[in-house]
Amino acid sequence: SGEAEYVNDIENLPNEVYGAFIVSTQGPAKSFTLDASEALKLPGVVALHTAKDVPGKNSYIFPMPSVGGVTDEPIYADKEVSCAGTPLGAIFAKTHALAHHAASLVKVTYHGVEEAQTDVRKIVESGDQSRLRLAAEKKADAVKTNVKHTIEGSHWFPTQYHFTMETQTCYSVPSEDGLDVYPATQTPSNIQDAISYALDIPHNSINVSVRRIGGGYGGKLLKSGITAVSCALAAHLLQRPVRVIMTLEENMEIVGKRPSLLSKYKVGVDENGVIQNLHVDYYEDDGVSQNDSSAGYTQYFMTSGIYDSSTWSINCYGVRTDLPSQTWCRAPASTEGISIVETIMEHIAHALKRDPTQVRMANRKQDDSPIPFLIEDLKKTSDYEKRAKAIENFNKTNRWRKRGISLVPMNYPFSYFGNYHSMVSVYADDGSVAVSHGCVEMGQGLNTKVAQVCAHVLGVDVQSVSIKPYYSIISPNVCPTGGSGGSESAVYATKIACEEIMRRLAPLKKENPKASWQEIITLAKAKHINLNASYMFTPSCDGKSYNIYGVAAIEVEVDILTGQHLILRADILEDTGVSLSPEVDIGQIEGAYVMGLGLYTSEELQYQDVTGRLLTNRTWNYKIPGAKDIPIDFRIVMRKNAPNPVGVLKSKATGEPPLCMSIGVVFAFRRALESARADAGLPDKHFEIDLPLTTERIWLYGGASAEQFQI
Incomplete structure (x- = not known):
């Protein structure tokens, strides 16, 4: 109870x-100079830190090729400015407001400035091969020749x-053995690594603690090192407690995003729309480095889903743009890959006039996938066919309001990728239990699941x-929390640790079958039985890959005159196995789906053409979904009677697939707009949509013109 x-x-x-970054407003540039004289005159300003103040490696990236870390990314720019949004230094002052005011007074002079290249489409169109790299490729395994279209x-x-x-946040305090660091991060072990390399101090002098963070979505993986290393460096150099808290504007300008593609x-x-051959070239924005590039993984999700990909050939390119290094974002690569493939399926259907x-x-692949049955189930529970017919009639009788409905299936291949500890301690005097594990609670309900499973195994009240x-001393060398696997991994490690404690207590319980939990624990203490146990989850021993299935139907209504829209209803049938915590999982399904709605409808990032500076850096001009943007009627159903034989307690992950x-x-939206365009007299041909489908774009694609406005 109480506040979190x-x-x-x-x-x-x-x-x-407090620290505040000096952020470049343009780039790339060959060099730059800082004039902080006005800032340093202010009473209460303590220090200016730049690249020359870093005692070790000037990089917040740690050497971890399996996740990233291919290229060093400077804590503070040394000579060159790679792009707008690059930290050039940081001011430290006695208050948060003073630090940011002082940082705004620092004068930056750029030398050898080049025009920023921020748009993947323009780079591809220009044919500039120096900015392209082949990240992965797939060649067709089979040849089919019955090509009719x-x-x-x-x-x-x-x-x-x-x-x-x-936002990105860190608090660092000098201690008698080094530094106590409290970062808002999904990857605490790697933050410890990065601080060690940058400060040139041993890992055992860096004590990292993370209670919870206020959301992650992948943005607090590698990129949390920007704030954490800067903060730890200042605490180390100044020997004072230091806080670095990015403003929203700083966070949006400095930190990479989900890559465009x-x-x-x-x-x-x-003649039936069966693919005989498919060739795809896709170009994914890396930003200034490929550290977090998901370009190669996107191809994996394209070909590992529902469909037979034996005749597909794919070339996957990473594109170097003059933007901050792009990074993982909730359901990375899978969202992009499934988006590409499903768009192709829709195009085929439109061209052949098929459902x-x-x-x-x-x-689809000829396998034992339950997708056909899930589609039929969702069609029945959502009255899909009946509603589709009603929408057709609605569109025939309404010129300026149009509706559309769609159904999308999903097969999400899930794999574990990291090792995570859990340590369980039972206190003999009152029988209470404490758990510390190697994953990070970021709002996904991980700790709730851990507590529930711990209580279940020990037979105590939650x-x-x-x-x-x-704590880094309890869970050293752990992998980042992400990819939907953290909850299951922490739960499994906790379950095994609890089972070990129960194994030790078994002789006492056998001798005292009617004894209470408290009595058993008291006896255990008297007999010197260890009431502390730990376990490390490893994917090679404890986790097997599996598929997560789902189907979603969504209905929208569009005002053709204004471009405004309503999402009338969304139905999701999600395969969760035996849910560890149904209320938590339903929240995860809803949240993930709504985040996707924002991606495709309202969240638009715009950059200044010449400087590359982000123009949409606050909620005034970057629009996440609000209360009226989510489905009016939102129905989540978890698949019944489908335990996962290889999952933790027969469960499946839920954080990203929806x-x-x-x-x-x-x-x-396309269905609704097709009806509007037909009424406007436009030809019935497939039209490409420039996402996100903002109000302005919906209006433009609707085909309305002044000549049609008659009273």
Whole structure:
């Protein structure tokens, strides 16, 4: 009970200072100079830190090739400015407001400035091969020759900011053995690594603790090192407690986003829409480095889903743009990959005048996937066919309001990728239990699941279980929390640790079958039985890959005169196995799907053409979904009687897969707009949509013109 404490809620200490970044407003540039004289004159300003103040490696990236870390990214720019949004230094002062005011007074002079290249489409169109790299490729495994129709098109996938409740934040305090660091991060072990390399101090002098963070979505993986290393460096140099809290504007300008992507495709199909051959070239925005590039993974999700990809060939390119290094964002690569493939299926259906679901089923793998049954189940529970007919009639009788409906299936291949500890301690005097594990609670309900499973295994009330923060001494060398696997991994490690304690207590319980939990624990203490146990989850021993299935139907209504829209209803059937915590999982499904709706409809990032500076850096001009943007009627159903034989307690992950199905909102809009365009006299041909489908774009695609406005 009580308030949830985040990093910036930690009580202030005497002599504390705050940091604010000096952020480049343009780039790339060959060099730059700083004039901080006015800032340093201000009473209460303590220090200016730049690249020359870093005692070790000037990089917040740690050497971890499996996640990233291919290229060093400077804490502060040394000579060159790679792009707008690059930290050039930081001012430290006695208050947060003073630090930011002082940072704004620092004069920056840029030398050898070049025009920023921020748009993947323009780079691809220019033919500049120096900015392209082949990240992965897939060649067709089979040849089919019954080509009756050839279809060509392209698909633009938009970028997205990780809009978390808490911005990038860190608090560092000098201690007798080094530094106590409290970062808002999804990857505490790697923050310890990065601080060690940058400060040139041993890992055992860096004590990292994370109680919870205010949202992550992947934005607090590698990129949390920007704030954490800067903060730890200042605490180390000044020997004072230091807080660094990015403003929203700083966070949006400095930190990379979900990468945008351009795909070009050419597909040959037979008379039923079965793909005979498909060639896709896609170009994914890396930003200034490829550290967090998901370009190669996107191809994996394209070919590992529902459809037979034996005749597909794919070239995957990473594109170097003059933007901050792009990074993982909730359901990375899977969202992009499924978006590309489902767009192609829709295009085939339109070209052949066939039902999109029929085209999808004609192209599915011949396996034991439950997708066909899930589609039929959702169609029945959502009255899909009846509503589709009603929408057709509605559109015939309404010129300026149009509706559309779509159905998108999903097969999300899930794999574990990291090792995570859990330590369980039972206190003999009152029988209460404490758990510290190696994953990070970021709002996904991980700690709730851990507490529930711990209580279940030990046979105690969940109220007697307390989840403690992550501590680097308890959970060293752990992998980042992400990819939907953290909850299951922490739960599994906790379950095994609890089972070990129960194994030790078994002789006492056998001797005292009627004894209470408290009596057993008291006896255990008297007999010197160890009531502390730990376990490390590893994917090689404890986790097996599995598929997560889902189907989503969505209905929209569009005002053709204004471009405004309503999402009338969304139905999601999600395969969760045996849910560890149904209320938590339903919240995850809803949240992921709505995040996808924002990606495709309202969240638009715009950059200044010449300087590359982000123009949409606050909620005044970057619009996340609000109360009236979510489905009016939102129905979530978890698949019944489908335990996961290889999952933790027969469960499945839920944090990311639903986002992949949100592409359906684009197809529903397309149906509505096709009706409007037909009424406007436009030809019935496939039109490409520039995402996100903002109010302005919906109006433009509706085909309305002044000549049609008659009273």
